[in-house]
Amino acid sequence: MITLENVHTSFGPNKVLRGVNLTVGKGRSMVVIGGSGTGKSVLIKSVLGLVATDRGTITVDGTDITRTDRDVLLARFGMLFQGAALFDSLPVWQNVAFRLLRGALKRPRAEARAIALDKLRRVGLSADVADRLPAELSGGMQKRVGLARAICADPEIIFFDEPTTGLDPIMAGVINDLIRDIVTDLGVTAITITHDMSSVRAIADDVAMLHDGIIRWTGPGAALDTADDPYLQQFINGRSTGPMTAIR
């Protein structure tokens, strides 16, 4: 279980998170929604330790992440970045097996390659792409490779940052299905941030809405349409008028 209590994060005078409280149950798929620039990425980067929080506590299975060995903590996490964040200079299989080729989880090269090929198959990619460079792949394929890398070391918790951004609707559907299958089959806890409502409906057990630095609404995905929060309704229905104003 992941718990955020009164988490504040700022960059200079810009206060991004202003007291976030959120609980993600073990084995649940939590989707955090919210407009652009509301701090969704900062939220998951805070949990990952990529961004320092000003105050508040973040615990994973009851342990404060600031008091846990960083490598031990990160070994439990997998992350799919918005742009996949594949390493340009490494072929696809070495991207996927990155963790298995160095550091504490190091395996023999042949074994690491075999695991990478297996994970690539798991996300629907053939062994043909294994020796290609990331730049030779389409955006959708890069996302799949990123997904394979995220699950390569069998993490317990996976973070998905805007997994369908920049993809056509069909490829977005493929990625959503993959995420849903992986979360279900591997029994992992997942936190996804997105503003793509088709993603939300496809992969969410629970949904939280982040607005103005705080969690405005949280509840099961099935309750989205019947919730009476005006901010949430404006967001999920894509209305330009309502309590939230867009800069025109």
Place this chain on the structure above:
Amino acid sequence: MTAPLAQIGAATLGGLAALGRLVLFTAQTLSHLVRPPFYGREFGAALVQIGFFSLPVVGLTALFTGGALALQIYAGGARFSAEAVVPQIVAIGMVRELGPVLVGLMIAARVTSSIAAEIATMKVTEQIDALVTLSTDPLKYLALPRVLAATLVMPVLVAVGDIIGIFGGYLVGTQRLGFNAAAYLQNTADFLTVTDILSSLVKGAVFGFIAALVGCYYGMHSTRGAMGVGQATKSGVVAAAVLILAANFILTEAFFSA
């Protein structure tokens, strides 16, 4: 009235803060020298990229500079009948000063820019964040292998540059200025001291360290977007060039002050 003073103060404080960040970055990077794991493949790749692929530019720079130096010394020496010192001055000029400084500046242009742009792009595309989430310290994986490789390979590049520069002078001296080939080489060998050669190699190591470290620093501290990558590259090259010239003065003072 006090505005100019305030600006000078702000600029001084800003400069000192930047220096402090660079020193801290250097200490953090070097601390990984004694903390495993070590990334041998990345070190090997950096060695080839910085060392081997810099050979053409180093060779050409040194060749033309050595030739031009011979012509200048001959023309200048002719004013007081000292044309005969061409071999000695080319040798001492290339080994003590021009070899290390020009190779250092060429490496700043080629390697610092490349490292800064590569790491800045990695930062913009979240590859640095990805490294962290994959339990890999970016300084250990990206900075240390490059800094170590540049520090070790630069003395070799400088030695190659010195030799080719002297050869450039030899070519011009023997083919254009009428020097006897054997006498030219003998004068060169007789005039150079161990200290000359040692200073050249030490300068090379220091300049290599500066060039790679500054590239890594500006890459890691770049701001977002294409503009950030461009700014990091430009600032990295300028800072590396200035620091190399400053370090050259300090090292020259240390080796050759009377």
